[in-house]
Amino acid sequence: MEYHFKEIEQKWQARWAKDKTFRAENNSAKPKYYVLDMFPYPSGAGLHVGHPLGYIASDIMARYKRHKGFNVLHPMGYDSFGLPAEQYAIQTGQHPAVTTEQNIKRYREQLDKIGFSFDWDREVRTSDPKYYKWTQWIFIQLFNSWYNPRNNKAEPISTLIAVFETEGFKGSDHNILTGDIEKDLVPFTATDWKSFDAKKRSDILMHFRLAYLGEAYVNWCPALGTVLANDEVKDGVSERGGHPVERKLMKQWSMRITTYAQRLLDGLDDIDWTDSLKEAQRNWIGRSEGASLEFGLIPGPSPKEKGVDKPRWQTADPAIYDILKKYARENRRPQTEAEDLVWQQVRNNKLGFKFRRQHAVGTYIADFICLEKGLIVEIDGEIHELTKERDENRTAVLEQLGFKVIRFTNAEVKQNINDVIARIREVCNSTPSQMERGQGGEAKITVFTTRPDTVFGVSFVTLAPEHELVDVITTAEQKQAVNDYVTKAKNRSERERQADVNTISGVFTGAFVEHPFTGKPVPVWIGDYVLAGYGTGAVMAVPAHDERDYKFAKHFNLPLPQVIEPTSAEHDFAKDAWGEKEGKLINSDFLNGLDVKAAIKKAIAEIEARGLGKGKVNYRLRDAVFGRQRYWGEPIPVYYKDGIPQVLADHELPLVLPEVDKFLPTEDGEPPLARAKDWKYKGQYDYEWTTMPGWAGSSWYFLRYMDAQNENAFADKKLADYWQNVDLYIGGSEHATGHLLYVRFWTKALKDLGFIGVDEPAKKLINQGMIQGTSEKVFMVTGSKSQIAIEYFRNKVLFTHQGLYHKSVRNIFISSEIVLSEKLEDGGEFVNVPIEFVNNNIVDIEQFKLRLVQNGLFENSIIVTKQGYFYNGEYLFLDGNTELLFRSRSEVEKMSKSKWNVQTPDEICEKFGADTLRLYEMFLGPLEQSKPWNTNGITGVAGFLKKLWRLFYAGGEFNVNDAEPTKSELKTLHKTIKKITDDIERFSFNTSVSNFMICVNELMEQKCNKRVILEQLLVLVSPYAPHIAEELWEKLGHKESISTAAFPVFNEAYLVEDSFSYPVSFNGKVRFNIDLATTLSPQEVEKLVLEAEQTQKYLEGKAPKKVIVVPKRIVNVVV
C-alpha cells in the first residue's frame, strides 16, 4: 500500500477534533506544561508559510511534553480587534465584525490543515464581549489602583486616599521623573484634602491611578485619525500604513507603565528570553543614572521689556482672582497695628525694593510681598498661634509657587520694629532678584544630567522649544526670533525633525541663569536637539564633553571650556568633544584631580548637600497612551458625570461596542463612538468615546486560556495558580517593545493586586526567525524616461521596427540581463511580478501581458529582450530567434501580498501534505534564524516520509514482525532516541529531522521491520509528523491515539562499543585511523599507536616528544 498523505491527514484531523484528543485537563495529577504562540491578528491575507514556523515548533513541544507525561495547555485564539479591519470597513462599509469573522474562518481552515494539537475548546477572541468584559474589568482595577513607591507595588487607590486623609500630600510620593503630569501637583494637607470637592479630588487622584486621564504629548496620526503609542511609531511614521505622525498635546487615557520601569528592568534577569529581546527592552526602558540640578534665573529686564503680556503683579489664581481681590480690598483698611507699623517702613520703596500689601498669590492673600525678590512677609496675629498647621501649609504652597516666606508675630513687630525691618532688609539683599514667575511655575530651570562631574564645563543651558519657561524668560529683543523658532519647530512633523538631525538650529532667549557653583551668568538657548519628552526638557550644555552640545556651541560660536583631561588617549578639542567617561578633572574647583567616576559621585554629593538638586534615575520609557480615536476596539468602561470620569460597576460589564452609522469621526472631529445613537450611561451621561488600543486584549490573554469560559472571573484563582504562567512562548521579535512589555506590566500589576500568583507572563521565550519571500522583479521605464530609452535603443541598433518610435510608448520593460550589461539601473525601477508567472527567472510573457491588460498598462508598452521585442501583442524577433527570454531578477524581501511573493501553507499541504510541510519548515534551519523561503529541499523531506512508510510495508502488504531486534538495530534506535531528546530539549528542531533521516536510512539498510524498533521510532517521529505516526501506530494494532504514548527511554547500554577507530594525528594533522579496544588504558593506547606500522612513516625517524590520548576521541603525537 502506498503512502496517501491526503486521506491519512484528513482522517486524523477529523478524529482528533471528534475525540478532543488535545484537551487540557484542569484537574490532573500530571505536572503542567503551558506552550503558547503569540496571539495572531487575523488579517485578510491569511497565513503565509512564515506564520506556521513558530506554531509547528510549539506544536512539536506540546506533543513531546504529552509523550513525556505532562498535562499540556496549548491553546490558540485571535487578537481580533484592530486597525486593518476598520480601515477596510471605512473603505467598503462592511462591518469590521463581519470581515473579522471571515478572516478568522480562513485562518482556522488553514491552521486545521497543518494538524496542530490545539485545545480549541479554549479559543478566545478579543472582540468577543465575553472576553472584553474582562479586559474592561482589568482596566477598572488599574483605574482603581496606584503605585505605592514605599511598598514598591500597586495598591488599591483607597490606601492612597487614606494617606491623603491623614497626612495630605507633601510632594514626595512620586520620586520618578517621568510622565510630566506629576510636575504640577501642588502639595496639600489632610485638612485641605477634606475640604476639596469631588472634582478636585478626582483630578488629584488622576495623577496617581495606573489607568488615568491625563494631558501629554502624544503621537497623533492625522491619516489614521488616532493617537499611537510610541512602539506603534517607527521612523516618525505609523507602523501600520506608514502615515506621518506629529506631536500633539492631548487629553488621553494612559497607562502609568513608567511606575514599573525598574521592575520591568530587573525582571529581565530572571527570565529565559533571548538576549537580543531583553536588550531591546532594556534600551526601550532606557534607564540612566545622573542628577537633577537647578539653575536659578538671573534678574532680567522688567516685564514690559520682556514683552510678557501679563502684568507681573498678577500672581493670583485666575479662577478666584475676583473674589480674592475683593477680600484684599476689604482687608486693606482694617489693618492690625503691627501690620501698619511694618507697612509704614516698607512702603514707597523705602528699603530700595517695591513692596505691596494684601496681595493675592495663588489662592491666598499675602500680607506683604516684594515681587522682585520673590519675598512674602507674613505677620501672624494671636489667632494664628492656634492654626499653626494651616500656616505651615500656607508657607509650603507659597514656596511651591517659588516664593520665600518669612513670618513675624504681632508681638515681635510691636516690641522691636527695627529688628524686624533689618531682617527684611537683610533677606531682600541676600536674595537674588528673581524673574517673573508664571502661574505655578518656578524661577529655576531644572536640568537632568548623567555627567554632573562636568558641571564646571557648562557654557550654556538649552531648553526644548516646548519648554514651559520659554515664554516666561525670553527678553523683548529676542521675542520675535524665539517665537519664530518655536513655531517652526512645533509645526515640523516627527519625521522631518528626525530626518534633519544634522542641521543645527536654535535661538538665544536673551535670559541668563546663575551657575549653581560659580554664580557666573550662563546664557539660556532654545534648541530642538533637546527633546521635551525626556528628562526635564532642559540640558546643561557642556560642549567640550558632549558631542551634541559641541556641535551646537561651534555653530553658534559659544565657548568650550574643558574640564576633563583625557588620560587614555590624545584628544584634539578643536575637532570634537571628549565624551568618554574617562580622564582627570581640571578647572573644576573641588573636583580637580579626581577621575570621572569619583567626580560624578562627589558632584552628586555636593549638589545634594547644597540643596541644588538630587541624584536621580531617569527612564526613557513613557507612559503608554491607551485611548484610540477609533471604532474597532474595546470601549473604555467610563462615563462622565459633571465632568468627572466614573468607571462602571462590575455588574454593568461588559460595556458593549455600540453600532454606528459610519466608522468615521463626527463632523466635530469626535471619535466614531460619538455617532452611536442614545448611547449614554443611564440615558444621561456620556460614555468615553475612545476605545482601547490593540495591545489591551493581548496583555492578559495568556490568563484567559487557563479558564476561557469563566463568566465570573477572568480566570478562577485556583486555575491561575495551577497553570501559573507560560513555560514556552514562541513568536516574532517585532513585539519586543510593544506587546511583550505591556503584558509584563499587566502581569505585575495583577500580581500586586493579588489576582494571580506570578510576576512574569512567560518563563522562556523564543523568537522564531522571519521567513522572507523571494520576489521576482522586472525592470520598468515609464513616462518621459521611456522616450529617452527608445532613443538609447535606437542608437544601439536594437530597434529595427519603425513602429517602436511611436511617441505614445508609455512603459518599457527590459529584460534584466540587458539592464545589467548596459547599466541602465538609474533610468527606471525594478517592479514586482507575481512569482507564479516566473520560472527560473524567465517571465511568462503571455501571463504578464494579461496582468498589464488588467491594470490598464498594456497599451503602448514594449518588452525588450535580447532576442527581440514584444510590442502591442506582437512578437518581433531579432537574428532568427523564435523565443523571447524575458528575464526577471530575484530578490529576497518581506513576504507580502503587495509584493506578489506570498507562498501559502495550503499549497504545500495540497502538494506534499501537512507532515511534509511541518518537517520541511523545521528542516530549513535553526528556528531563530531568518531565512528566505524556497522549496528546493522539500523533495528530500517528502522522500523521507515515503521511506518511513516503506519500513512497514513489503510488497504492498503491511509487514512488521515481532522478532528480537539485532544489536545494530537497537544501536540505531537508541542513538536516535538520545539525539532527538537532546534536540527537542534545546529547541534544535532542524537537526532532529536530519537525525530521523539517518535513522530511517540505517534501518532501511538493515532491512529492519521489527515491531519493537518501529513502534518506538513512531513515538519519536510523532511530534514532528503526527498524521503518519498515528496511522502506522493504528496499523500496529493500537486502539488509543499515539499522542500520549510514553516517549522512548534512552539506554546507554546499546551504544557501548567494543572498539573505537582512533584518528591518529601528528602535530595536529590526522594521518590514519586505528581500531583499538575501548577497554584499553591511555597508556596502552599510546603504546599500540607508537607500535603501529604507519606511525614510523610520520615520525620520520624522530622520537615523539609527547603523545596525547583522549579516550574514545583522538590520539595526537607531537614530533
Next chain:
RNA sequence: GCUCUGGUGGUGGAAUUGGUAGACACGCAGGACUUAAAAUCCUGUGACCUUAACAGUCGUGCGGGUUCAAGUCCCGCCCGGAGUACCA
C-alpha cells in the same frame, strides 16, 4: 553612532564541553530499471595538485594570539541582517 545577531562547499545547513570540518538534504554528474517520462534505486561530488592507484597541499570573512589540538577560546579589523537613535 550604539546594541544585538550572523559570516562554514554550487545551495539550505551540521559539528552540543576545544578533539577526524562539511553530517543530513537539495543541486549537479554518471549508472540501473523503463519504449519514454515520472517515481525508485546505486555511485560520485570542498578546492588545488597529481595519479594507474596511493599519497600530498590548502581550506570555516580577514590579520594576529593561546593550545599537543581552534569553525569553537582571546585581541584587532572587514562585511551582512535586525533593533534603536540628537535620550543629555
